Amino acid sequence: DAGITQSPRHKVTETGTPVTLRCHQTENHRYMYWYRQDPGHGLRLIHYSYGVKDTDKGEVSDGYSVSRSKTEDFLLTLESATSSQTSVYFCAISRTGGNSPLHFGNGTRLTVT
């Protein structure tokens, strides 16, 4: 299995507080992604990165920011958490191009009360 670690695994926070989720990889893959998973919506892309300090928005990026200062780390920040951001968050990595698949972390369950 690809070496991807997400932390924390679970988090409960209050509306309006900042939250940072961390993704760490040991595979030296160029691409890293943050998805959220919600019932009836599948997995939706929040942000992705194609290199150190190179990031781009996905389809549901509002309310989220990311940073990638090192190849191995990709942080997702909710500046001011809202109840609509209660979800399961997955980090994933991929090699460049071809039929290289996504490899996923184990997910973070975030509850915003």
Next chain:
Amino acid sequence: AQTVTQSQPEMSVQEAETVTLSCTYDTSESDYYLFWYKQPPSRQMILVIRQEAYKQQNATENRFSVNFQKAAKSFSLKISDSQLGDAAMYFCAYKNTGNQFYFGTGTSLTVIP
């Protein structure tokens, strides 16, 4: 963004029987890649099978095979000799040449003993 549609929210199959999960996608690209992922209750995302759009031959992985119809933009997954361990949520995914992945909303598969 490409759209991936899984029109069957839930499916069931008798143990040892065969089941087919449907997936269609919308794209104007000619070069892309398709994947099926399995998500058991453990929440882990597991790659089941992959297909390159330029290949006419359908991919197979043991009991799992696909029916790829490029003109129809259809990518169905066939599970033969279904086992209890196949019970999971299944997601179809599309990957473009920009390394972006788009997912369907998933099909929940129940295997009946």
